[in-house]
Amino acid sequence: MLLDCIVIGGGPAGLNASLMLGRSKRKTILFDDNKPRNAVTNESHGFITRDGIHPLEFKQIAREELSKYPNVIIKKQRVLQVDKNKQVFTIKADDGEVYKAKKIILATGLKETLPNIAQVNQFYGTSIFSCPFCDGWELRDRPLALIAENNRAFHMAKVVFNWSKDLIVCTNGKQILSVEQKNQLNSKGIIIYEQEITSLQGDHGYLKGITFAGGESITREGGFVTPEWEQASSIGRDLDCEFNDQGGIKVDHFGRTNVEGVYASGDTLLAGATQLIIAAAEGSKAALGVNAALMEEDF
Numbered sequence: 001m002l003l004d005c006i007v008i009g010g011g012p013a014g015l016n017a018s019l020m021l022g023r024s025k026r027k028t029i030l031f032d033d034n035k036p037r038n039a040v041t042n043e044s045h046g047f048i049t050r051d052g053i054h055p056l057e058f059k060q061i062a063r064e065e066l067s068k069y070p071n072v073i074i075k076k077q078r079v080l081q082v083d084k085n086k087q088v089f090t091i092k093a094d095d096g097e098v099y100k101a102k103k104i105i106l107a108t109g110l111k112e113t114l115p116n117i118a119q120v121n122q123f124y125g126t127s128i129f130s131c132p133f134c135d136g137w138e139l140r141d142r143p144l145a146l147i148a149e150n151n152r153a154f155h156m157a158k159v160v161f162n163w164s165k166d167l168i169v170c171t172n173g174k175q176i177l178s179v180e181q182k183n184q185l186n187s188k189g190i191i192i193y194e195q196e197i198t199s200l201q202g203d204h205g206y207l208k209g210i211t212f213a214g215g216e217s218i219t220r221e222g223g224f225v226t227p228e229w230e231q232a233s234s235i236g237r238d239l240d241c242e243f244n245d246q247g248g249i250k251v252d253h254f255g256r257t258n259v260e261g262v263y264a265s266g267d268t269l270l271a272g273a274t275q276l277i278i279a280a281a282e283g284s285k286a287a288l289g290v291n292a293a294l295m296e297e298d299f
């Protein structure tokens, strides 16, 4: 059977794309191998009507809503390969089956690399986060650390300072701040630690302190990091999609990439803020783009 659309990735971007395709009577399969970037956290914030929801509950509600649309099928599988031949996409999934579709939407998200500190994974998602707009409120006015090893450090320090004035910046042995940036941070009372971090202390994901090479320790209750991001799937590159300087897939206002029939949405775009509600909106836009193209082709 030739499907109207295959959506690859079942986070908020792919789920909302699937909802809009379902409502447009399009025969759709959504593939998701369920390894979202926010799997480490217990609460998602900033999505009106869903503020504070557990990421798994968010997905569960979305799947229940999609179950009302018999023309949308969800497959909990990874897509391994996508080939384009003229106007038809052939999709190989890890169940060994082959599927064919007129359009595809990439909603595969990002994977991230955290600073190279042994225990950072124990705290990430509970008291250390990457997005102050998502998780700053819960850490407001507490003693915080920004742990940043890349050139987003200075900007991120300014952002986090909005949520807590009791802030230190730790570069974990990297020389990434200019003299002027250091002076500006110091002028706001932000102390900079350029020594390597030897350990993080705390319980059950809640940070209590940071120890640096040389033995100095400081009490901290949480903080932020600036992870390195890369595409969670190589499908966009395999299909020769164009990428922006940040490594996100370039799209127009309807989620269209430079490759005809390939649309992209959500974190894969890496074009500014990465949030659930933004990903969902971009998924919706891509679905409208797919629907508009199919309508023109069919009419």
Ligand SMILES: Cc1cc2nc3c(=O)[nH]c(=O)nc-3n(C[C@H](O)[C@H](O)[C@H](O)COP(=O)(O)OP(=O)(O)OC[C@H]3O[C@@H](n4cnc5c(N)ncnc54)[C@H](O)[C@@H]3O)c2cc1C
Binding pocket: 008, 009, 010, 011, 012, 013, 014, 031, 032, 033, 034, 035, 036, 037, 038, 039, 040, 041, 043, 044, 045, 046, 047, 077, 078, 079, 080, 107, 108, 109, 110, 124, 125, 129, 130, 131, 134, 135, 232, 233, 265, 266, 267, 268, 274, 275, 276, 277, 279
């Ligand atoms: C610790 C943490 C906390 C966060 N907190 C918040 C918050 O409070 N509020 C907020 O708005 N945002 C938050 N975010 C950001 C939010 O999680 C992302 O912006 C959002 O999940 C992006 O949605 P997406 O659909 O683009 O990608 P994702 O949610 O990452 O979903 C992509 C899906 O595609 C699947 N996939 C990838 N490749 C394939 C393939 N080849 N085949 C099949 N499936 C595939 C993945 O397994 C995954 O399930 C947080 C992120 C992190 C890391």
